[in-house]
Amino acid sequence: QPQLVESGGGLVRPGESLRLSCAVSGFTRYVAIGWFRQAPGKEREGLAIITSGGSTKYSNAAKGRFTISRDNTGNTAYLQMNSLKPEDTAVYYCAGVATHSSVVVWAQFNSGSWGQGTQVTVSS
Secondary structure (H helix, E strand, O other): OOEEEEEOOEEEOOOOOEEEEEEEEOOOOOOEEEEEEEOOOOOOEEEEEEOOOOOEEEOOOOOOOEEEEEOOOOOEEEEEEOOOOHHHOEEEEEEEEOOOOOOOOHHHHHHOEEOOOEEEEEOO
């Protein structure tokens, strides 16, 4: 049974950085990981995807400030967030979908496995 567990959220001031982690287990082999967030009253939005081969894709909301990565084992994925703004306040989720494709789209994660989320609050 696939399982994803996020950690690393917290309260930070505007301009600071935060790194989220996503512990991944239970996938049979190849898995693409995505990071998403949902702010109160807003729809969930995709931020970044990393494929099993290491290709990355970013949404406009994440481009330039956020970086997705994964360790060599593929068991942990990260989201490095820099220059955080109050509008980045949200619950952040990681999700996994079993695929070896180098092209992964946001909608594929709708049928994937999700973590429970970690709260990120950016406030002075």
